[in-house]
Amino acid sequence: MELLHYLPQVLSGWNLLILIGGTIVGLILGATPGLSPTMAVALLIPFTFKMDATSGLILLGVLYTSTVAGGAVSAILINIPGAPANIATMLDGHPMAKAGKATQALYYCFISSAVGGVLGVLVLIFLTPYLVNVALKFGPPELFWTAILGITVIGSLGSASVLKGLLGGAIGVWISLIGFNPVTGTERFVFSEHLQGGITIIPALIGLFAIPQVLQMVEGAKGANGGERFDMAPTSVIKAIIFNLKKVKALVIGSLSGIIVGIIPGAGGQIAGLIAYDQCKKFSHNKDNFGKGEPEGIIAAESANNAMVGASLVPMLSLGIPGSPTAAVLLGGLLIQGLFPGPDLFTQHASVAWTFMGALLISQILLVVCGLWISGIGKYVIRIPRHIMAAAVTTLAIFGTYSVQNSFSDVIIMMSMGSLMYFGMQYGFTPGPIVLGIILGPIAETNFLQSQMLAQAGDGMLRYMFGGWLNILLVSLCLLSVAYSLYASWQARKTRQRATPDHRVQVHPEANHDAH
Amino acid sequence: MTIHATSVKRQTASTLAVCLLLAPLPSLADFPEKPLNLTVAYSAGGATDFQARIVTSKGDEYLGQPVTVINRPGAGGQIGWNQFVSTGATDGYDIAAYNVPHFIAQSIMYDTDYSIENLQPIANWGADPAVLIVGKDSEFDSIDDVVEYARANPGKLTVSGAGLYVGHHIAALQLQQSAEVTLKYLPTSGGVDALRFVVGGQVMAGFNNLSDAFRNQDRIKILGIADLERSEDFLPDVPTFIEAGYDVDDTSLNLRGIMVPRGVDAETVDYLSSNFIDMFQDEGIAEQMKEGGSTLRVMEASDLEALWKQQQAYLTELFAQLETP
16 A cells, blocks of 8 residues: 555654644634635645645645635635535524534534545545546536436525525526627627636635625724623533434435535536535435524535545546646646646655545644644634624725735635625525525536537437436436425425414524524 | 927926836836736646746746746636736736737727737747647558548537637638638647547647647647748748648747736836746746747747737738638
């Protein structure tokens, strides 16, 4: 086992220090609202240039792992996801925190991250040669169906009504059309020069989630000490671990979804958490608890997010295709360290490759240790007075948005979208479906246009889009997903009508939890 | 500019005046006092990004400041370059990586904000010829095989490339014109994607960067190079298109380098140009470039200025011919 040969090198004095330091810094940066993991990795990559290859690779590996997990902390504590990946974590994590169970929520989050993370890295180490061929099967039609499958998740995203969720998703897709069409090179909806570069995912994410949250904080702060206040009861780590590991179903669904979504090249590893959450909810016996603080929701979402980390490196390290924006930034750092993606990675660049993977594996374990420790600090975060928190989040949001592409247009876009979202929320819209639309819109569109061009040269559109076992499988999954959502909502309505005729529709807590 | 009856005295006076106007600006000795922003109009991990990161990695040593890469990918580079000319400052801190002929071709074919009128070359670091590739298991073994299939099945031969009006597209258009066949060109969002479609069998053939193709030889066959000479360093056995009897020259040769928006003062341009040229010729950088299968070709600003103009004229003519067959 070559990995064992390189592990001592990863764990030797100075490198161990980098591992621990990197994990803590990564967790904190990932947890900072407004600073996306992509940004955190980009900020820290220049430090690796000055290091020798081994240390540099270790730092890159550990950063990639820990920033993704860190994003969950702000999702749980202040209801702002650090990255699109953490939207699903937020859906149940924040309600749990509000019920005084923030510590448990954070524990579950880190334990599940580690379980998923280790599985993901093991898949990367042992199955890469086989999975590359699967990844290569994903051409334009397959990717189009994958994006559509992602969109079917909207029904589970916890909007007050499925209709508003779908409308939000449609708005998201429309927003993603702004700017240049990637295949034809034409400009669309560019009525202001700020929109020339289109609306990219990070400004949209920060704006849609952070700004309404800030406005709600301000709203609450006005009524002296009013608004969201919750306690964090200390809880036993051992109990949390046992409880967490007993949730085998959620862990399996989460890790599997994460690995599968991660392997698909360019499908956006960002939606792994959402897919896992959706699946877990559909297979669960107590669906009604989802969105109200169900631990299984967190477990599925977080195990998926970190399982995706290892799996998304399968297409990246063997084909050079990054699966998520964070992976793309990471790839830049890896290239500088002499890790050239390609089939010869494990033969010609064995020492580099194995060192990096060793670092990934060990950082998953360090992640739990540091994560559990950091969870304790969480109580100080929630004690911060709301007006100070609001100001801090706004500053970070502006800084974080600007620094992604050094673009002030992005800041304007972020602020405008956030302000509009605040009003949208008053009418029962939630940001989740909109962000999902923005992520998946371009994937669906580009691949549809490319399919269309290839189909013209081949057997025609129908045969091309529905031919082959992979397309048939994906289309069936789409249909099943939609049919199940419809069936579930019909079933729910029937039981509700029978049981309590005057039962009122439960308004999603996100929409107005500060209004009281 | 029209200057009538300029006396030497007057000229000196105006020079003096210009000097006085410039005086309050920080003197060049301080330049650069912060990191330089390098806009790369392609996604991270693609050939341009990969090379840009290597050749500018020694900014500290040669310029006294590091160079930070900002990726602004999309639409074959248009998004990044439009952004660059519309927001890039002319203080010398905003630099961008250019790809010729891409950006010149796009400025001819599209309503772009940029053209050679508002962009100015600083230094060229590399030349990457387009190569014709097919999957490892493909039935095609030579350029002739590909052309024969295309001739027998008009419009059925799918060919991927890194976008519209990029070098790969130009090579495909030239092959189409000289062999009198019709190809189905599929623009993708970058060289890596275009390569993936060839490896995955979604397209039958593709034009790609020599450097990317070289690193992936385990999965593909390289059939021809769109250059004037064979690549002795990397692919000595692969024939050029001209050797194979097709009039596909080096127009599609992808030249990569650094540029600034026009309006940067001459002193700063000279400073950047000479220091970047020194950096590109650094031994460590040259070695790293060779490892990645990238040819280093260093050219200075004045030569590039002429070459850009020549390309502009040639491409305008080529596209006019293609539009009226």
